[in-house]
Amino acid sequence: MTAFDIDIKGRAGSFAIDAAFRAELGVTAIFGASGAGKSTLLKMIAGTARPSSGRIVVAGKTLYDSVSGIDLPPERRGIGFVFQDARLFPHLSVRKNLTYARWAGRRPASRPFGEVVSLLGLENRLDSDPATLSGGERQRVAIGRALLADPSLLLMDEPLSSLDKARRREILPYLEAIRTETGIPVLYVSHETAEIARLADTVVVLEDGRVIDSGPAATVLARLSLATGGDTEEAATLIEGRVTAVDPAYQTATVALDGGSIELTGTGFNAGTIVRLRVRATDVAIATQPHDGLSIRNQLSCRIDELRREGAHAMVVLDLGGQRLIARITAKSADALELAPGGRAIALLKAVSVEMARVEQSTRRPL
Amino acid sequence: MSEAEISIILLSAKVAFVAIACALLPAFAIAWLLARKRFAGRGLLQALVTLPLVLPPVATGYGLLILFGTKGPLGRFFDSLFGLEFAFRWTGAALAAGVMAFPLLVRPIRLSLEAIDQGYAEAARTLGASRLVVFLTVTLPLALPGIIAGAVLGFAKALGEFGATITFVSNIPGQTQTLSLAIYALLQTPSGDAAAMRLILLAIALALLAIIASELLARKLTRDRP
Numbered sequence: 001m002t003a004f005d006i007d008i009k010g011r012a013g014s015f016a017i018d019a020a021f022r023a024e025l026g027v028t029a030i031f032g033a034s035g036a037g038k039s040t041l042l043k044m045i046a047g048t049a050r051p052s053s054g055r056i057v058v059a060g061k062t063l064y065d066s067v068s069g070i071d072l073p074p075e076r077r078g079i080g081f082v083f084q085d086a087r088l089f090p091h092l093s094v095r096k097n098l099t100y101a102r103w104a105g106r107r108p109a110s111r112p113f114g115e116v117v118s119l120l121g122l123e124n125r126l127d128s129d130p131a132t133l134s135g136g137e138r139q140r141v142a143i144g145r146a147l148l149a150d151p152s153l154l155l156m157d158e159p160l161s162s163l164d165k166a167r168r169r170e171i172l173p174y175l176e177a178i179r180t181e182t183g184i185p186v187l188y189v190s191h192e193t194a195e196i197a198r199l200a201d202t203v204v205v206l207e208d209g210r211v212i213d214s215g216p217a218a219t220v221l222a223r224l225s226l227a228t229g230g231d232t233e234e235a236a237t238l239i240e241g242r243v244t245a246v247d248p249a250y251q252t253a254t255v256a257l258d259g260g261s262i263e264l265t266g267t268g269f270n271a272g273t274i275v276r277l278r279v280r281a282t283d284v285a286i287a288t289q290p291h292d293g294l295s296i297r298n299q300l301s302c303r304i305d306e307l308r309r310e311g312a313h314a315m316v317v318l319d320l321g322g323q324r325l326i327a328r329i330t331a332k333s334a335d336a337l338e339l340a341p342g343g344r345a346i347a348l349l350k351a352v353s354v355e356m357a358r359v360e361q362s363t364r365r366p367l
Numbered sequence: 368m369s370e371a372e373i374s375i376i377l378l379s380a381k382v383a384f385v386a387i388a389c390a391l392l393p394a395f396a397i398a399w400l401l402a403r404k405r406f407a408g409r410g411l412l413q414a415l416v417t418l419p420l421v422l423p424p425v426a427t428g429y430g431l432l433i434l435f436g437t438k439g440p441l442g443r444f445f446d447s448l449f450g451l452e453f454a455f456r457w458t459g460a461a462l463a464a465g466v467m468a469f470p471l472l473v474r475p476i477r478l479s480l481e482a483i484d485q486g487y488a489e490a491a492r493t494l495g496a497s498r499l500v501v502f503l504t505v506t507l508p509l510a511l512p513g514i515i516a517g518a519v520l521g522f523a524k525a526l527g528e529f530g531a532t533i534t535f536v537s538n539i540p541g542q543t544q545t546l547s548l549a550i551y552a553l554l555q556t557p558s559g560d561a562a563a564m565r566l567i568l569l570a571i572a573l574a575l576l577a578i579i580a581s582e583l584l585a586r587k588l589t590r591d592r593p
Contacts, residue, residue, distance in 0.1 A: 046493050047492075048492065048493070073492070073497075074489075074492040074493050075492050075493075075495045075496055075497050076495075079493060080493070080494075081490065081493040083486065083490060085486065087484075087486045087487055087489075087490040089487060089490075089491075089505060091508045091509055100491070100496075100504075101494040101495045104491065104494065104496045104500050104501075105491075105494045105495020105496045105500070107494070146493075146494075149493070149494045149495060
């Protein structure tokens with residue numbers, strides 16, 4: 001089922017927006033730099049900004065269609081919006097904020113209140129004044145408030161960007177829980193590839209109001225990493241695998257990948273869990289043959305797809321049984337090891353540097 | 368307290384209360400227009416609303432006399448349509464007090480409306496609330512402290528109004544003689560100093576009571592909300 005189908009033209013300040021994309025269920029991330037038109041796009045979908053022409057269809061319902069003159073007001077679009085700055089009503093308690101869509105918006109109570117409250121861990125804050133909440137709690141209330149509005153689509157406009165690193169880590173599991181437990185399609189705007197890697201099934205890349213790339217998260221993020229090779233911190237790839245064994249004593253999990261198997265740290269995973277790994281290009285080392293006597297236990301045999309030189313550095317694009325891995329090494333090393341496309345190489349992964357997240361359903365598509 | 372003193376205080380309270388009760392709604396409407404809308408003549412409206420604050424009160428009173436007197440165009444209009452007379456009546460005193468207090472009502476309400484982040488209204492709309500419901504459940508409660516501040520300030524001004532009142536409706540005991548007018552009248556009589564002092568002390572007591580009451584009200588309405 002198509003969750004939403006969007007094709008709109010309009011203006012956002014000084015530049016034009018001309019974006020068309022559609023998505024299935026799951027989380028669709030809109031990625032783009034600040035000022036790429038991401039927020040304006042969300043406002044147009046929510047109905048608080050008006051496109052100049054186009055069509056917006058969500059869950060089979062036409063919200064906007066310039067040809068047939070349909071333009072539903074925001075309150076009748078059945079959309080949940082989580083804003084960057086939470087926007088909790090300061091004169092209402094947490095409970096009244098959460099239930100606002102029911103008592104003021106007359107939206108149906110299709111989702112049990114207690115279920116949302118426990119999903120977001122807000123049991124103890126219901127009677128609090130929003131001003132007394134921490135940044136993370138505030139954002140959780142904002143998410144709950146949107147969920148309780150019975151939305152057929154949840155829009156999230158950089159919900160983590162106003163939070164510090166620790167708070168982000170606090171919220172991410174809740175966002176993952178929404179994806180896996182509510183089944184509500186999510187349109188998630190962000191300029192953080194790390195967040196997108198963890199949450200998104202589909203990625204749409206927006207630049208100056210236009211869609212320049214879209215597709216399955218792993219594919220688009222790998223292309224993005226190569227395109228933004230200069231941005232060394234962020235270059236990373238996503239690979240998916242299945243947990244085959246766990247070692248509670250060492251708190252490690254063995255993950256089977258298409259091209260081998262690796263051991264990573266992490267708890268709360270069971271055998272059979274499908275996980276998504278985010279591997280930064282700077283955390284992958286390369287060897288031409290297997291090594292003993294190393295602290296790095298994960299050694300994966302890959303084929304070299306591509307070698308890109310960027311000054312003192314080289315980006316080595318590796319093929320691991322169909323999934324992609326990128327290593328960022330020095331140009332000197334690449335020459336010393338005589339790496340070349342088509343050849344074999346061993347990718348060395350430090351277990352502690354890989355981020356692992358659970359996914360409910362595999363979203364992998366062939367690359 | 369003598370009977371005369373009690374009737375003076377009751378009259379003053381009635382005049383000020385009616386003045387603010389009648390002025391509050393139009394003051395809110397104009398504050399809302401000034402805070403939210405951009406339209407031709409906005410600057411003129413703003414100047415007009417501020418006028419009673421900067422004009423000599425006697426001039427405002429004279430203007431009211433010309434407009435709302437028995438022969439004035441608005442005076443005849445209200446008399447023939449609603450049987451409402453202003454000249455030399457307590458209703459005229461209330462009108463004068465309301466006009467003089469008007470700018471003091473508008474300003475805090477406008478400031479509080481301007482201070483409300485429009486993002487709250489946007490959020491409320493996406494949660495299913497229509498414009499009217501957003502106004503009732505978000506805008507109005509958030510503007511409440513400003514409305515209370517304006518009403519208290521306006522009430523104080525209405526209670527003590529002198530110049531416009533005496534010019535418009537004169538100083539008639541039992542009809543238009545409010546507290547300040549009574550104090551003024553007593554100070555004009557050779558042996559009235561002691562009686563004037565009693566009224567002044569009463570005025571002080573009344574003012575303190577009003578301040579405490581409004582503080583309590585403001586606290587009740589703004590602090591207990593969540």
